[in-house]
Amino acid sequence: MYAIVEIAGQQFKVAKDQRVFVNRMEGKEGDSISFDKVLLTGDGDNITVGAPAIDGALVGAKINRHLKGNKVIVFKKKRRKGYRVKNGHRQALTEILIGDITIDGKKKSDSKKSEPKKEDKKAAPKAAPKKEESKKAAPKKSAKADDLKKIEGAGPKAAEALVNAGVDTFAKLSKKSSEEIKEILTNESSSLAHLDPETWPKQAKLAADGKWDELKQLQDDLNGGKA
CATH class of the missing domain: 1.10.150 (DNA polymerase; domain 1)
Known part of the structure; x- marks a missing residue:
């Protein structure tokens, strides 16, 4: 089983017992962590895609060590101005060991979605328009946001x-x-x-x-x- 998960602002395809190098994360060596921004999971022919993330899915991991990446030389020059700057950079990284990949949260989310339907029929039909209004309001906010x-x-x-x-x-x-x-x-x-x-x-x-x-x-x- 594998998953595509967002870790420290980057997306990785991971599987159990895989070692992954990511941008420096908070925590001590040996700490257990989990990631809930799971965009896709695959188990044979069964593929689950999130929108954008899968509700309830988790990828567990353990921090192995903190380290620095290889040195990268950054050279900057401006023509005809005598300007030259040379710098070195070593990215701060964290090595993590991927553990279990779970998508059990799907069952919980399905049951939560089915409960409000019964309440809507018996109780107040006025509650439904409020949810629709909130859904319509969300795209307006995202439409105003810039990249x-x-x-x-x-x-x-x-x-x-x-x-x-x-x-x-x-x-x-x-x-x-x-x-x-x-x-x-x-x-x-x-x-x-x-x-x-x-x-x-x-x-x-x-x-x-x-x-x-x-x-x-x-x-x-x-x-x-x-x-």
Whole structure:
């Protein structure tokens, strides 16, 4: 049996007793952890797909060790300006051992869905429109949200942290200072503390104004979101 699960902002195809290297996670060596963002499970010909995640599915794991990845050389140069910068980077990683993959939560979710149907018939039909109104309201919120991953230096996990803090559009991000953005990222996860959002408000302002050509020109001169 295998599963596709989101771990530390990345998606992995995992199976039991598999060792996986992911971005640095909180916890000590030997700690047991679990992940509930299971996007797909497969067991032979039986494949279950989530929307986007499978309700009740869990992937258990254990932290084996914390380590650093191989060194990556980052070289930046500006032509005809005599500007050259060479830096090395070693990504902080965590090795985890995948345990059991369970999808027992499907039965619980099915039973929960069947109970309200009986209450709707006997009790008040007014309760049904409230649920429909809440479902209709949700897409309106998501339609207004912007894809913050278009900001140079902001990955999926950083974008998710900003959305959780209520900063879900380019306009809102452009009004935040780099210090405020840094505080949001640090409070959300220690693994985001290394990010430098100094240019993010400026990038967000150009995106909010629809100046995509100017934004692309700015990002071409950046290195991972840094000036």
